[in-house]
Amino acid sequence: MVYLDEHVSNMITEADIHSAKILIVDDQESNIQVLEGVLGAANYTSVSSTMDPYQVYDLHRQNHYDLILLDLKMAGMDGFQVLEALKNIEADSYLSVLVVTANPDYKLRALQSGAKDFISKPFDMAEVLARVHNLLEVRLLHQRARTYAKTQEFMALHDPLTGLANRRLLVERVSQAIIHAKRNSSIMAVMYLDLDGFRQINNTLGHEVGDLLLKLVAARLVAAVRQEDTVARLGGDEFVIAMPHVTNVNGVTLAAEKIIKTMSRPYTIQGHNINLTASAGIGLYPENGKDVKTLLKNADAALLDAKQANKNTYRISERAYS
Structure with a gap:
């Protein structure tokens, strides 16, 4: 039966x-x-x-x-x-x-x-x-x-608003990327990203416009990264990009510059022209963390550094994995 x-x-x-x-x-x-x-x-x-x-x-x-x-x-x-x-x-x-x-x-x-x-x-x-x-x-x-x-x-594995990976799936993907990097003595990166001034948009134009904006941001992020990268939304306007198989740090910085530039293009939603920027913090394995928790924590701290540096920019973590 x-x-x-x-x-x-x-x-x-x-x-x-x-x-x-x-x-x-x-x-x-x-x-x-x-x-x-x-x-x-x-x-x-x-x-x-x-x-x-x-x-x-x-x-x-x-x-x-x-x-x-x-x-x-x-x-x-x-x-x-x-x-x-x-x-x-x-x-x-x-x-x-x-x-x-x-x-x-x-x-x-x-x-x-x-x-x-x-x-x-x-x-x-x-x-x-x-x-x-x-x-x-x-x-x-x-x-x-x-x-x-x-x-x-x-x-269970995706954000219901944007369809991006959620925290659970992100942790799985980063864990896999760390295992691969360790096995091959290579590096991988995570990029913590949020939108500058998103709260003001929600307050002035409403949550419906804010949700539509987050969907557009999600689409732009997916289009801006490699196929093997994972774009996740952790909630609000917080996004994380897991970047496995990174050849060198230059490749990560170029990706960060491309993403921030992409995010700063104007958005048009329900007749509103919206201009905003994004800030990002980058954590590198193994320099900034040898496990998922430490790597994400240090990338998040680097994001705060970028915010304090007048936003619309990125910072690479300077914190050691220990």
């Missing part, structure tokens, strides 16, 4: 079930016509069919059907071979196949091969509809549950 979050269960409606994608696979046209008629009369609106079992793999890879009604006895390629091929597509998902057979001896083997249920020939129409409905509901529940789980996982 599958136990799912109540929120996920409530997401499945009869409309979802009746609009789900169904594929009928049978080498007898008369059987296809019967099943199409039954499903059409029950208001299933997305029903396809094929008489060629060799097409099933490619069709499912392209369309990801929610249910496949599969005849087991077909010329050339039987249903068991089709089931085996489909496993390659749905290896980590719920393979929703309802097999059709006139031979009761095939039922157990079909279930062992990955089918989820079976219907017998000649068809009992009420049974066909009941089993189709049940399998589709389970399939859709699995899909929603996976999507919901992925969403929850993303939210």
